[in-house]
Amino acid sequence: MSDLKSLIKEKLNDGADAFLCLKEEEGTLLPALITDADSPDLELAAVGEARYPLGKILIDLLREYPDKRFAVLVRGCDERALIELSKLEQVDLDRLVMVGVACTEEEARACGCPRPYPSEVALGEKVEAAPGRETIAEVESLSDAERLRWWKEEFSRCIKCYGCRNICPMCFCKDCALENPHLVEPGVIPPEFPSFHVIRALDMAGRCIDCGLCEEACPADIPLRSLYRRMQEIMEEKLGYRAGESAEEKSPLSFLGSEQDIKKLERE
């Protein structure tokens, strides 16, 4: 175990052209790109308690500097996001060095993370966590009509701020279906049910890596994470796929597959 500053120096010496992490400035966490060991940002670099989808910045950085290598500070969720993004051709893992941070027990519990550590931990101690499924179980125990009423009520608080989409590490499309006036009528608040939220939920199938940033960002406290977590379960139950687990296996919704797969699906 070493501290963040020496890790940054080490990675910059080892061939990374820049280190993407967070810095703490006047009590606020901000993303920072450290390109040399003399940078004043190095002194401010911090793991911090807050989470930040650094992957979103990384997508742009990798594209803008196609011949540079980057090191990046990742928590468990960031790593899952980067793995999934690489399969969606958004990041190039060969040009990335991930420096893993394990979340503290307190953080892991507060966030309800399924795996609060990356595959290689350079900072912090691994702790296990047991993600809660209470909300999903509660919703599932209701009848169809009650369930619909429950979701309608939750979604009726939506102010259509797009915070869930903007914070989502897996959202990168230039043309967003949520801004398509044929699918979601502009200027209607709360957005019509089911279009807005169900479109987002469907897009999360095979993509959501369960970081929970959407729910954290939501100003209306809509239980988005439970919805997307259920999408993850559906993908696993029906198509046997879990996002962010393996760098090779692609989401079944991203390729056609074989006849055997489909016949198997139909028999179930």
Place this chain on the structure above:
Amino acid sequence: MAEESAARKDDDIRILAFLCNWCSYAGADLAGVSRLQYPAKVLDVRVMCTGTISPYFVIKAFQEGMDGVLIAGCHIGDCHYLKGNYMTAKRFQVLRETLKFLGLEEGRLRLEWVSAAEGEKYAEVIRSFTEEIEKLGPSPLRKKKAEVGA
């Protein structure tokens, strides 16, 4: 369109059917030329392949007040585009479970494989699907009159 909706009674059900150009649409056509009887509560949309049907379209159909949505395409292995309907089969599973989790009755969405030779099967699918939707009644996602501003 306005007149048509005025003529439509509130509790009349309406079904949207996405039919693939190469199999199910031809199947529906065969049902027609064979003069098979089936309920006329279905609006059909011809698509080149069921694989082109985005789940968004289904969501939109329910939002616009459809009581049931049927997707019909070529049998697995018979797709005109070889594997287009594989995608449909996978998406359908995810879509159905999602709608179920949100509280829409499972029966309102159906996937059927109907070939160009299966006019009788098409008529039977429409008969049984219409019956099922009639049992379920109007969709809970239908907009109330007041919301539409009628």
